[in-house]
Amino acid sequence: MSELLDEGPFFHGTIADLRVGELLTAGRRSNYRPEIVMNHIYFTALVDGAGLAAEIAAELSRSEAPPRVYAVAPTGPFENDPNVTDKKFPGNPTRSYRSSAPLRIVDEITDWTRLTPEQLQIWRQRLTAILSSERGEILN
Known part of the structure; x- marks a missing residue:
């Protein structure tokens, strides 16, 4: 990209236990469609947006990892x-x-808004509806 889209800071939500300096890379399975290997690594400039992605990753993987x-x-x-x-x-x-380029871990953020059990249930229902519709297509 030739123009700066956003100055950040930027955030990534996951269940992976990572350390400062490590790199997040493309080539992993999608949290939303595990049969798809992603060509990109995704991130946001909204810390709570990354938190939502992390909560969804934990939910969809049925992982005990926080x-x-x-x-x-x-x-x-x-x-x-x-x-x-x-x-x-x-x-x-x-x-x-x-x-498609890696993201370098700069810090772990612990001050983000967690979903309540009720909000998580609403997201479960939304994801089920989205993933079973044409809107669930992932542009890879």
Whole structure:
């Protein structure tokens, strides 16, 4: 990308236990469609958006690992996430991005808003509906 899309800071939500300096890379299975190996690594400029992604990752993987949010730094160019921008939301109100270049872990963030059990149930229902519809297609 030739123009700066966002100055950040940027965040990534996951269940992985990572350390400062480690790299997050593309080539992992999608949290939403495990049969798809992702060509990009996804991140957001909204800490609670990353928290939501971490909660969903934990939910979908049925893992006992706690959801985690990391501050990250892109190591290469990035673009708006086409899975949410314009396709589902005009513009990029979620400030969501993706890159084929790695993201460097800068810090672990512990001050983010966790979902209540009721909110998590609502997200479970939304995900089931989205993943069973055409809207569940992932632009990889």
